[in-house]
Amino acid sequence: MADKKPNIEVLFSSADIERRNKELAEQIASDMGEDLLVIAVLKGSFVFAADLIRELHHAGVRPQIDFMALSSYGDKQISSGTVVITRDIVDTVKGRRVLLIDDILESGRTMAFAQQELLDRGAEMVRTCLMLDKKGKRIVDFEADFVGFDCPDKFVIGYGLDYAHYYRELPYIGHITDA
Ligand code: IMP
Ligand code: MG
Numbered sequence: 001m002a003d004k005k006p007n008i009e010v011l012f013s014s015a016d017i018e019r020r021n022k023e024l025a026e027q028i029a030s031d032m033g034e035d036l037l038v039i040a041v042l043k044g045s046f047v048f049a050a051d052l053i054r055e056l057h058h059a060g061v062r063p064q065i066d067f068m069a070l071s072s073y074g075d076k077q078i079s080s081g082t083v084v085i086t087r088d089i090v091d092t093v094k095g096r097r098v099l100l101i102d103d104i105l106e107s108g109r110t111m112a113f114a115q116q117e118l119l120d121r122g123a124e125m126v127r128t129c130l131m132l133d134k135k136g137k138r139i140v141d142f143e144a145d146f147v148g149f150d151c152p153d154k155f156v157i158g159y160g161l162d163y164a165h166y167y168r169e170l171p172y173i174g175h176i177t178d179a
Pocket of ligand 2: 041042043044045103104
């Protein structure tokens with residue numbers, strides 16, 4: 001894997017991503033106001049979240065940031081598959097306006113679980129922001145509030161997304177054409 005250079009088809013360039021992040025930040029700022037608790041879901045969203053919070057700054061938002069790691073167990077095809085928190089946030093969400101950020105929405109299970117969990121803990125509002133949305137893959141009834149790009153039904157890498165723990169560092173989002 002690491003010793004041979006794969007062919008990568010670029011789906012979203014770093015310029016595309018930068019442009020879109022600015023638009024998302026404007027939308028989020030006007031919808032949610034300046035006092036936000038951003039919760040980034042690890043590991044996949046860390047690059048996106050790092051860029052987005054700086055665009056949020058330019059849009060006048062003063063976010064606090066926390067992190068959560070979630071794991072999905074069970075067969076992806078079975079809708080009863082459960083999600084568990086493997087690393088919890090430190091901040092309390094009671095009464096807060098929360099922006100939950102993740103990399104990619106597929107079944108919708110991870111985001112549906114996390115949103116409900118934070119609401120159960122007393123968050124005033126929990127909006128969800130996804131860098132990518134694979135609409136055709138949904139298993140549970142869930143729609144994100146803010147979406148970077150609609151994603152084709154391909155396995156994508158880069159900009160935080162990995163394949164076997166590689167490629168998170170790529171500054172663009174692509175698809176391996178010869179794997
Ligand atoms: P779901 O919406 O609960 O199915 O969660 C989707 C999760 O699967 C994401 O957070 C990613 O970690 C992972 N994932 C799904 N599709 C891809 C992909 O194309 N590339 C890399 N990771 C992916
Ligand atoms: Mg993930």
